Amino acid sequence: MSSEHHFDVVIMGGGIGGNMQARHLLRTIPGIKVAVIDPRSDERIASVHKIGESTVEIAAIFMSQELGLVDYLLENHPPKCGLAFHWAKEAGQTDTLADDYFSIWPPRFPKVMTWQIHRGTFERDLTAMNRADGVHWFMGKVKAFEVGAGDLPNTVRVKGTHGGEDAELSCDHLVDAAGRAWLTGKKFDNIRQDAESLYGLNTGAAWVRVKGVDPELFQEGGADGERVATSQFYATNHWMGEGHWLWQIPICTETHTVSVGGMFHHDIIPGAQVGRKEKLLDFIKANHHALWKMIDSADEVVDFIYWKKPTHLCKKMFSSDNWYAIGDAAYFGDAFYSLGISTVAIAVTSTTELIRAKMADEPDVETKREWYDKFNVYFGETALHLYRDHDKHTGHASAMSWRIYLEYMWWFGMWVPMFIGRWHLDVEMCQAIVGNCEKPYLKSFYDDLTRMIEQGGNAGLMDPYRADQLIGGYHPTTEHVHFLEDAEFAPGRLDLYASLSKTYMLNIVFLLKFQWRAFGLLGVLSPRTLRRVAHLLRLGIWIKMGSWRHKFRQRKLPANAKFAKQAMEFQGYAGTAELQDWSGKEPPEGAKKADADAAA
Template sequence: MTITTTTQEQQHDVVIMGGGLAGLTLALQLKKRFPDIDVLVLERRAHPVPHAAHKVGESSVEIGAHYFDTVLGLEPHMHGEQLRKFGFRFFFSEGRRDIDRVTEIGASRYLSVPSYQIDRGIFENYLAEEAARRGVKFTDHAMVRQIDLADDAQGLHRLSWTQDGQTNVIAARWIVDACGRAGLLKRKLGLAAPNAHDAHAVWFRISDRITLDDWSDDPEWRARCTPQARWLSTNHLVGAGYWVWLIPLASGSHSVGIVADPRYHPLDTMDSFEKAMDWFAQYQPRLFDELDGKRHLLQDFAFFKNFSYGCKQVFSGQRWALTGEAGLFLDPFYSPGSDFIAIANTYITDLIGHDRAGHSVEARAQLYDQIYHSFYESTLALYQDQYGLFGDPEVLPVKVIWDYSYYWGVLSQIFFHDRLTDLALLGSLKDELQHCQRLNTAVQALLRAWSGSSEKRNVAQMLDHAALPWFAELNRSLTDTLDDAQFSARIHASVALLRQLALEIHARAMACDPALDDGDLRALLAQHWPANAAVECTMLFDAVSGNAVEAA
């Protein structure tokens, strides 16, 4: 890697502290929008970084994938050097070796919108090289020592950093913290904010494939998927209070992790590789069998306690911002990390654009901060106090359908159709968006209550998302091109779909236990909303192979 050094104070338009996924993608997005912009990225690590055992966060979902391949124009790399993900897949396999005889959730074929399994080492090396090709100044082995923010709207920020014992002082109009959990600006400004989601994770990589498809020789079970490549999915092995991830990497390694609520599975039962293996032997014995003979292929092991956190502010009219884990972090379930990087970077790019055009960004930064935090709060509801139902083969499949529908129907529509920074249009849809958020909170509470009463029948079946026409179409609809009127109609249709889905979930839960506390959901569903969209989502799994569900 070519090193850029400074012997006297230099001035830049934007200095990004951190040359990982968040910082480098922001640099590329800025350069794509403003070819003449002067961007300096300071990265603490030496480059190139190692493949496989570099960082977690290897699974992307639709927003993050669209950001990488389309917004940033990285499709040739994503298709050629990374793995296309075969969606999410869940197995209720606790204590079982016969994975073909438990309930499986997933799609039997690829849906329309791609997502990727990302080897972070390969990707971040490529991003650094691509950033340099596009004119970004990238400096590795750089340690930020001091940040002095400007006192007024026109002054320059100043930053000192060291490299190979030499101190460099630079000035910048914008400073962006993308340095991960080190959170330099967050610490300096006292922005750390805990949340109520308590969970921990342990993970490691092994230098071999885990081909889950070979865990059964049942030809019928194998033939349920086309291609017969379940191993390309982000596979979740689930139980009450935890989930295990299996993520393949393009380098040939496999990423394995355990994420758990400490009320069910304390961290000290899994905080070393040997402890994790003992834990697998008890809770996921088929995975233990797979790994036991591969202990010598271990590449790394790490863990985080209480990994989820918020941030009081991420965008400022004083020309600073935070992105990625320097700001906030939710949970690896559903892999929202790259989504929130995409959203934050898009807001930062837009703020810098307004500033370059000579406009004040104070009010816009405040609004973006509010919207970003509303996305965070609504997504946090998917996780907080929900780990207990992860082992429920009756309720978790319903939750997954709801969570996907909420994600594809609202946030994904906003991002894919490039309305993230259209404040006027989003403002006109404020009531609809807030109603969806309230519906989500109420449905999550009902799902939690329902799981307390369900029989948790673990039937040998595949709940096939691809067999639900309305669900597959919701995914495909992200590829449409919409004008403003059509986009507004799409959000209204999403409200109608989510209300219909919530009605069905409510009916099924109450049929299971009429005494369930349905909280605010009944009142929300009693509100009148225009029925301006034909919704064909009745009966969650009627069309699913091997699972005929009677009407509630």
């Protein structure tokens, strides 16, 4: 094989995951030789056919900071104004959002700028940037690949498409970013789809993209200025109901193109009832008439797609044979919290660090690989577990609002700070997180919600965006903000322990408040509740001790080294009032004398 066809890294699949991986490698490891293989034509890449359009904090921070795409995103994709949730007050009465729904609205712009992305535009532009930066692009399909044991080279056979040439490639590192083609999944029997691995999640997804809608119809009567100081249309709007939820995401401002679709629990809404375009639209018309009116105003339905079983999970993501599975090639749960691209961000940064460490021949690379793999698979399981028992809860506004509040507490108190501080690249932290799995605690809370629903209870509508819901002005969505404001970006710098410990303690308040509202004094004093309080308290205190240790270890370090350097330089600052000559001429003698007099 010619050296022209040997690469440090070959990426199978040039979707969002593959392109992000390529760009991240180029920006992190100078001179690295990367190839990407994807069978689509340029026209197909730019078309609307991909799904995954709403970004949340981890994805947005990654795209802005590590991929350097913030200006590009500002100039080319709609801003996103958080996640909003709506439940009909009465089944069958869904004509207007303002009158017929209970809603949770983000009242202000989010603290971290996020975007709604048009996937065709995004992948087209990212592909062009990567090609311009030196990525070798093969327009073709991976027909076969072989993985060499240990550090032996891997080989890939490419069948050219749309005029692309056939090729035989070899590489040191092989990344599977080919999504649901499951290239490594099939070859290594690496995919899990059994009910137990998926925590019983059994959903289908169906969606349309509609062009030329009238946004006014979404907010008949106008935007609600008494509730929000931001756009309601540019939120990712969740229309909630029994056994389903629907998204509404604006993906292009010029053409007013909107993505509308949903996740449907097969036990309640079988695929046959929503798996065709007309059936999906009829479902929306009957159950969320206000949304249907907006769809009906469109000039064109651009596409319709139905996936019977989008959920899956792999067993391994990073192999000691130097192959890596990222994005949909590794796992996907449910789109409810728009997590997909954030999971890609975690996998991409982990993969790059492993490849960098391996190329630099660092001694701890295999330990890193073992724990990054365990952590990333664990994160995949966590991302799936978030939707456990959703089939029992989505239609109940009270239960679901408490559930969202709880999950926001962990997202903003743990996962977002983890990513800001790049703690997922710290082996010790990976070990601690994997070793302290909180799924049993979360499941116990989901069981409480189910019991409350079965008893016909109502614990009120809990709003994660408001500061008057839990205690002392706390609101989950700003938990990560002080880390950003103090620019604690250096890996392992920010005090994740403090944030986590606080989250555990607040969970105690949350749990007791819920028990009181849902089950009264008996709920608060039940042994089950007390056991959970003891568990949360013990861990909250234990992790707080970790925070003291962290503070001690970091006591001589500034929050941000660059700002500290600037502060040092600034100490000698005495102003720079003197202007430079811009006329190209010497100042007249008189002016020179006046300056000298003033100085004296």
